[in-house]
Amino acid sequence: MRDDYTRFLLQAARWQITVETDPGNFLHSEGYPPDKLILNGSAHAAETLLIGAAVADVPQERDEFRAGAVRAIEAIIGCQRGSGMLPYSSYADDNSISYTATVCWVFQNLIDADLLPAELREAVDASLERATQFLLSCVREDGAIDWDTWENHGQKYHTWRVSAASTTSLWARSE
DSSP states (O other), rough: OOOHHHHHHHHHHHHHHHHHHHHOOOOOSSTSSTOOHHHHHHHHHHHHHHHHHHHSSSHHHHHHHHHHHHHHHHHHHHHOOOSSSOSBBOOOOOOOOOHHHHHHHHHHHHHHHSSSSSHHHHHHHHHHHHHHHHHHHBOOOSSBBBHHHOOOOOOHHHHHHHHHHHHHHHHHHHH
16 A cells, blocks of 8 residues: 555656746646746645655655755745735736635645755745735734735635534534
């Protein structure tokens, strides 16, 4: 079983390398312009590549996967807005609260799993701090999230459904 899973992880990392367009831009779906860096796609690519590097037996692959992940993380941080937002993409006005949270989640997973390359730790920590401040600024006085100002994607509807289901489940358990 471990061998099959390891082969799967390596195959996924190898595939990620083949979809890199610009340095650090790992397109996760067909149909996007090759210059449109999708931050969450590159974040998940970095995750896959760092896991691939951790399980690879071939030093050249380990180095290639790690280097690709570093490029992805650096590209993501390079797209972070002055507000701290980690937008959906590198395109102007592609605002997103939910994808800011997604990229933060991936970065934190890499830290927690001790997979984040040491040379990126300071930059990722600073990025997470700025993103956290942005996310905090998106909560209105009444506690609602300011989707209308900062979210240009339908992801808010998915986020709401997950949140509503979780809240309903927690409420039912408390009765």
